[in-house]
Amino acid sequence: MSAEKKMSRRDLLKLAGAGSAGLVMSGLPVKVIAQDSVTIKVQTAGLDDNTLQPVADIMVARHPNVNVEWVVLTGIDHEEVAAKILALVAAGESIDVGYAATEACQLFAGQGLAAPLDDRVTGDPDQDFWTDFFSDVHPSLVEAMMYEGSLYEPPRDFNAANMYFNTNVLAENGFDVPGSEWTKDDFVEIARGTTKKDANGNTEAFGYAWTNRLWGSWMPWIFVAGGNLYTEERAPGGDWVWDGYYEGDMAADGRGGGFRWREPIANSPEVVEALQLVVDLWQEGVTPDIEMGSGQTLTGFYSSGLLCMIPAGGFWAGRLANEGMEKGDFDVQYWPNWRNQKHQFGTGGHWLATVAEAPDEAWEFMKIEVSHDGFQSSEFFNPVIITTPARRSYSQANAFETTGPANSDVFYGTLDDHPSTSPIPAPPWSNPMTTIFTTGTSNAMSGAMSPKDALDQMQQELEDLTARQPQYYADN
């Protein structure tokens, strides 16, 4: 599809170039063809560039002189994709629009690869568009896309870590889907109560499982235990968006110009306690061995009724539906309350490359993607939700009507009803930080180290890492 298009365009250009060069050299007058056709290169992460094709179609329909060329970069995790984007720019290839989730937003901004969008938003003659957009997007998503006072990406999607249940497994073991105020102790009771072992003590059905990465994993437990990997400060700035577009919105009060994750606090007692909780569950056989990126095996566990609970966001609704789970087979709830009920989320969107060759057209594409038309056509949200829409109006119950879960209002409710919800820590050095985090996690989760030792080592590594960084955050 896009492959052929891309090749033929390149070849045509090459031919045109060679042709005109030949004409010049042969001394014939060169006939200049009016050529205002523009190609924008849009990087997408993930295997399927068809997902965004409808948005490109809208772009081309409105601006027939524009071609959209996909640069499909894939990786098994965010760090891998970010590394590919860095290599792409390092290799001197131009892209106009890049994709980043929270994990890499400050990474690209900090390296100067992403351009601040403040002036483009405030200077846009179509202010109605932005008033409508921001009124439909929770301010914490916008804040998570900011770095040192500037906005780098209009949020397209987000996923907060909520708890999914296999409702059949719950029912078999005499449990109901818990209420929104449930606690860590309720969780442990359900996790133990839904675990089944055989005569040898091998677990046949697990109560709880997760995968080793930055988002999801055991990070939600760190938050509800009252900890974090880094201290969380707000950079000054961003008034243009809070005063200009969120005036009167209580949820926007006290927001700044993006987060600064300055000091590692990975071995604080709260974090140790959180890790101890998940390690205990593993040692009891409630949780299977934790692997890096074990998406398919966990889905396999879950859909075959061998697993009861898993941390996931709205993206899991469509995934489970595609795996053949029926509406009603699964449900979702807020993360349980421990010392607090602070949720974590990651958000994603496109950024404008500083090296963009067609920045205006690229910006137009970015606007279409987050417009109503974009949300109504993108295959991320149609026909089923495969990642939670950042716009509130597309995250309502009707979006989940065919697939479930019944409690789908939890997804946007995590933002609207839980003011403490904040993004996963992702400073500009998030790539090595994530490696340190996942390594420390599996050090404890394989029994090679005690949670305390693993976290002391993690803290040491994070301190060394942080000390090596150039100054990404201005002093106040």
Next chain:
Amino acid sequence: MTANVMRDPGDVSATQHRLQVISFVAGRYVPIIFLFMLSIVIIAPMVWTVSTSLRKGSDSFTVPPKWLPTDLAVENYAEVFEKVPFDRQIINSMLITWGTVFGQLVSASLAGYAFARLEFHGRDVLFWVVLATMMIPIQAVVIPVFIFLRNMGLVDTLWSLILPAVPTAFGTFLLRQYFLTIPIELEESGLIDGANQWELFYRIYLPLVKPGLAVLAILSFNFHWNEFFRPLIFLIDNENFPITLGIFQLQGYMMTGSIAVVLAGVVMSLVPVIIIFLLGQRYLIEGIMRGAIKG
């Protein structure tokens, strides 16, 4: 030793004889049975791969494992092409591999001939330099090579894999050994017939080292078809990937890809090497053995 036992069974007592027969039978068949069982263990993962690639995705995890592809779910194979541009990646793999093999055959036969049959100042020193680089793996120099390719604008093109792989110390060494086995008299008679230096190489020597060229071609094909590290670093856009990276991609973000589809990709990636293997088995095995004898 078993042969000795059989040679002269006459002068041993009956019991001893029976024992020896048993030990002969055991000595002869136990290893075969053992080898046979081992061969099953070694082949089993490949059989499992093929059969799982032909079953529905939801059956990938059945315990006990199933060995027969009961559903013949060929749609897994079709899905490979939807998930990644696999058709494109097959072509990329072919271009990279054949380009590299061809380049190596040309450069290594020239250099191998020069080292074996031409005399010039510094030849032995240069030969040792070439030999010494044989032990430097690409991993140890990948950063400067990446930067060089970037400066040349070759990153994310197939050339980034082909060009650096063309000069081959191993191939040069291998073909030098083949050229050395050819009797020098042939050269003299060629000269008497009025052949010039190029014709000596191209018309007389080169046809005689065809087996060596075949060995190099097959070893190099197997190596570059299966390469992973360099493509991972030098290529970026998945349209430019070879199929080794395609399979890796099929696993998907956070390994969410369907196992049956991933395995279908693995099976397809194996087809060309198996064909090459069946055609060139003799040369491949000879190449492996020869490397040692002369090495």
Next chain:
Amino acid sequence: MTTAKGAEAGGGLWHWLTQDTMDGLRRRRAILGYLFLLPTLLGIFIFTAGPVFVSFGLSLFRWNIFKPPDFVELANYERLMGDVRIAISFGNTLKFTVLAVATQVSIGLLLAMGVHRITQTAMRYYFRTAFFLPLLMSGAAVAVVMGYIFHKEFGPLNYYLGLMGVQQIPWKTSADWVLITIVIMSAWRNLGFTFVLFLGGLSNISREVLDAADVDGAQGLRRLWSVTIPLLSPQILFAAVTGVIGAIQVFEEPFIMTRGGPGNASRTAVMVLYEAAFKNIEYGYGSAIAVVLFLVILAFTLVQMWMSRRWVFYQ
């Protein structure tokens, strides 16, 4: 000196070259030699030998490719010395290299000796093909397939071991097992190579030598140790050399199957190099790791050369 002579002859360069004398012939052949070597030498200089020196130069800088490099002297090496991850990863590579080469060589030898005794052509062909087939798979494909085979709960391997009464083994998720798992999967793939190599070596051993051994009454282990192994020493050395070069580069198996985990238990030298340079965009630090890797390989090579002088018996 030849140049001066040629110039004096007055016939110019062309004459100097095309002179129909032994001298002219020698000159033509020498120039042809340099020309024939040019592509290979130039390529090796640009893509192998030169980069070794460039790596060393780069290792003295801090450079993320987007901003100008900073000269930091030996700071990267100081950091490297104190980096736990690096020490563990190089240690893993060494452990893996020793275990993998020992497994490949010893099992390959046993298989070759077994198959060598089989005279029936069809059976020989079957075994040869069966043991050789995995070598045709890429390391990436092997890692993908084995990732499923070795899965703790769903993997076929643990299922069959379970039938034999073995508890579920955490192949990929225990720091104690993971290197062994990677050794097993790499041996599975590379056995075909050592097997074919030794089979060839065995068929080259002359009948007389073996008969002489029979006359001496050398049997069983003693014969293996004092006759077969010395006679196969060139092949064993070759298997060890190529095995070591391959094993030191181990990357895709852990990269795909375990991502270096659990903890750092399967992280290898090449993985930390890759992560430093291409994931964390620290080209200088990555180069320092590359330099250390190069020195390790150099040391291995010298040891092997020394061993081959002392020990290898050429028939």
